Amino acid sequence: MHPLFVANWKMNMVRATAYEFASRFLEDFNPLPDSRVDVVISPPFPLLGTLADALSKASGVALGAQNVHWLESGAHTGEVSATLLRDFGVTFPIIGHSERRQFYGEHDETVAKRARGAIDHGLQVIVCVGESTHFDSDAAHEVIREQLEVSLAGLEGRDASRLILAYEPVWAIGTGRAATPEIVARVHSFIRGELVKKFNALGMSVPILYGGSTTPENIGELLAQPNVCGALVGGASLKPDVFNRLVIAGREGFR
Numbered sequence: 001m002h003p004l005f006v007a008n009w010k011m012n013m014v015r016a017t018a019y020e021f022a023s024r025f026l027e028d029f030n031p032l033p034d035s036r037v038d039v040v041i042s043p044p045f046p047l048l049g050t051l052a053d054a055l056s057k058a059s060g061v062a063l064g065a066q067n068v069h070w071l072e073s074g075a076h077t078g079e080v081s082a083t084l085l086r087d088f089g090v091t092f093p094i095i096g097h098s099e100r101r102q103f104y105g106e107h108d109e110t111v112a113k114r115a116r117g118a119i120d121h122g123l124q125v126i127v128c129v130g131e132s133t134h135f136d137s138d139a140a141h142e143v144i145r146e147q148l149e150v151s152l153a154g155l156e157g158r159d160a161s162r163l164i165l166a167y168e169p170v171w172a173i174g175t176g177r178a179a180t181p182e183i184v185a186r187v188h189s190f191i192r193g194e195l196v197k198k199f200n201a202l203g204m205s206v207p208i209l210y211g212g213s214t215t216p217e218n219i220g221e222l223l224a225q226p227n228v229c230g231a232l233v234g235g236a237s238l239k240p241d242v243f244n245r246l247v248i249a250g251r252e253g254f255r
């Protein structure tokens with residue numbers, strides 16, 4: 001297995017900077033053997049076309065998105081369907097990011113619908129969970145347990161191969177205060193246990209990413225922890241040289 005690095009650009013970049021990012025990133029990027037994908041870039045929706053063009057000849061890099069609706073089409077102003085995402089070549093939408101949950105009314109029930117709908121439309125989904133304040137305590141585990149229970153309620157064993165989980169403690173996102181390797185190891189092991197309860201042996205193969213203030217400097221130690229299978233990267237994914245260094249250091253540190 002190899003780690004997965006997902007760039008979450010959030011509400012950043014315009015066409016020119018996205019294009020420049022892609023060309024500079026690809027100059028230095030070394031794909032894994034056999035062109036296996038280990039990097040996903042999730043731009044704002046209007047940049048999907050630009051990035052799809054810029055990455056069209058790249059190997060090892062896939063296109064992501066920052067949300068997806070569960071229905072095929074219809075009267076849903078401001079939403080984007082899985083069908084349209086697939087039309088641009090997206091394979092990995094992020095669902096239930098804490099910024100969507102905190103500021104835009106996303107909740108576990110809608111996360112569950114998005115995950116079910118996106119998988120039914122042939123996508124792989126990255127479902128985000130994470131506590132806001134009670135870090136690394138029984139209360140935090142309880143918050144995460146409930147998020148997992150409701151967000152994954154519509155999925156069954158056969159969906160496990162299309163699921164990626166991301167543990168993103170809200171207090172670590174964009175704060176420069178990443179969770180310590182010890183905290184990450186404990187919470188990922190807890191999440192692994194919950195996934196195994198839900199999917200039995202298939203739960204062992206669901207990748208669990210860590211997200212929250214990852215940098216080229218701290219990624220190696222984080223990915224050296226058991227059950228840490230990659231990273232969801234915000235700030236450090238906006239500069240091509242920094243993101244490249246993070247990917248290199250993460251591959252090296254991965255146990």
Ligand code: PGA
Pocket residue numbers: 008168172173174175211212213214232233234235236
């Ligand atoms: P950050 O964001 O790396 O800037 O903390 C991570 C995320 O929100 O996905």
